[in-house]
Amino acid sequence: MVSEVKSLNEECGVFGIWGDAQAAELTYFGLHALQHRGQEGAGIVANEQGHLSGEKGLGLLTEVFDHPDKLAHLTGNAAIGHVRYATAGSAGIENIQPLLFNFNQQQVALAHNGNLTNAVSLRATLEAAGAIFHANSDTEVLMHLIQRQTAATFEQRLKASLRQIKGGFAYLVLTNDALYAALDPNGFRPLALGQLATGAYVVASETCALDTVNARFIRDVQPGELIKIDDHGYHVKSYTTDTQLAVCSMEFIYFARPDSTIYGVNVHQARERMGQLLAKEQPVDADIVVGVPNSSLSAANGYAAASGIPYEMGLIKNQYSQRTFIQPTQRLREQGVRMKLSAVTAVVKGKKVALVDDSLVRGTTSNYIVRLLKEAGATAVHLLIASPPLRYPCFYGIDIENTRELLAANLTLPQMQAQIGADSLHFLSVAGLIAAINLKSSAPYSGLCVAYFNGDYPTPLYDYAATFELPQVMA
Structure with a gap:
C-alpha cells in the first residue's frame, strides 16, 4: 500500500x-x-x-x-x-x-x-x-x-x-x-x-x-x-x-502504540528521548518544530524540548480517512495521501521548519510532505529522522525483504536529500537510538535488534541467506 x-x-x-x-x-x-x-x-x-x-x-x-x-x-x-x-x-x-x-x-x-x-x-x-x-x-x-x-x-x-x-x-x-x-x-x-x-x-x-x-x-x-x-x-x-534478547527496535521507533511498555520501557518516553538526542546530534536553524502525525509526535516533542525551538502543529492527519489502496495513477495516489494529511498554512507560512519523522523507507511520502509544507509557504524544510538510515532488509516480521526499496541502501545522503527535496536531511545515530531506548540488558546492542541499520543480524538467515542483498551504499 x-x-x-x-x-x-x-x-x-x-x-x-x-x-x-x-x-x-x-x-x-x-x-x-x-x-x-x-x-x-x-x-x-x-x-x-x-x-x-x-x-x-x-x-x-x-x-x-x-x-x-x-x-x-x-x-x-x-x-x-x-x-x-x-x-x-x-x-x-x-x-x-x-x-x-x-x-x-x-x-x-x-x-x-x-x-x-x-x-x-x-x-x-x-x-x-x-x-x-x-x-x-x-x-x-x-x-x-x-x-x-x-x-x-x-x-x-x-x-x-x-x-x-x-x-x-x-x-x-x-x-x-x-x-x-x-x-x-x-x-x-x-x-x-x-x-x-x-x-x-x-x-x-x-x-x-x-x-x-x-x-x-x-x-x-x-x-x-x-x-x-x-x-x-x-x-x-x-x-x-x-x-539472547534482541527485541525489534522498530517496535519502539514506529510499530508499538506510545502508551505501551516493552521490557520496562515506555514507548512514548523512548521516542521523546530519540528526539532529544537527535537535537543534540543534528541541530538545525529553524523557527518551528513540526512532527509527522501520529507516531513521530513524541520524537518531535523531544526535539523541540532539547533544541529550544517551539513545537507547532503544522501537519494535521484526518483521523477518519479510510485505508487508501494502490491507485492506478500518480495523481490519484497523491490525492489519497492528501486526504490523510494537510498542512496548517497559518502555522508554517514564512517559517523555517524542522520536520521530524520516525523513519525513512522509500522516500515517497517524505517527498510529498516536504512539498506540502513548501506549498503552504514554509521557507525551508529540514527533514530530521529520529532513527538511523534503513539500509538492510528485515526477516523477522517487517515487510522489508530486499534492499531495492530502501532509499538509504541505494543513495548517498546528498542524493536522498535532493530526491526528497528537503533543504537538509539528518538521521539519529545507532548509538543514539540504543541510548534513547535504554533497555536494561547486557546483550549486544543492549538487547535490541538494529540489523536494519547496521546489518548485524542476531540469528542465521536460513532460507533467506541465498537471496540476501547488500546495500549499494554502505555508509
Missing part, C-alpha cells in the same frame, strides 16, 4: 484470554487496541467447555465483526484473536488467523506474530513427508510439526516443535484445555501477560491491549519461554535455554 502515509508494516497483533465468561468480547476489545498492528484481516476463536469455534474475515476488526451475531455465537471462557498484516503468504481468507485445526483427539487454534526464517525449507520437508497445507503463510508450519512429534503430551510436542522453527515469533495456541503463549529465543516481538480483577489471565502483543480490558500487567514473556494458562493458573516454562 504505497499510498499510505507510512510505508512500513508489521505482521500482526495477538490477544488471548483464559477464565472469563465474556472471553470473546474482551478479545474483540483487546484486538481493537492492537488494530495498528494489522488491518488486512481479523479473527477470534473461542473455547466453550472444550469445543473451539471461530469467526474471521478480511478487513478491519469492525468490518469483520459487523453484526452482533458474529461475536455472540463465540461463547466460552477462553479465546484467542488476531489482526493481520501479511509479510508471508497472500492476503486471502485462508491465511487469516487464528487458524483452527480439527483432529480426531483434539482441536487446536493458532495465532502468530512474526516471520519464520526457515519456513520454506521446513514446508518442503513436511510436504515431502505427506503434509497438506491449506494456507501459504508460514504460520501453519508449526501445527504440522506438532502433529509429527512422538512425545506423549501436547505440551512436550509443542516444545519440540518450537525448537525446530527459527526467526521471529510470538505464538498463542489455544487447545481444548489450555492456552499457551510462546516467544522466540530472541524476543523479537513483544508479548505481555496480565490478569483481570476476575482472576482471568490475558496475553497480548502490547500492554496497551491489557489497559483496554483493565488487566493488571504481570510480566513480559521472556525469550525462549512457553507459558501455559489453564484453570489452575499460569505456569512459566522454557523450551530452550539458548536465548
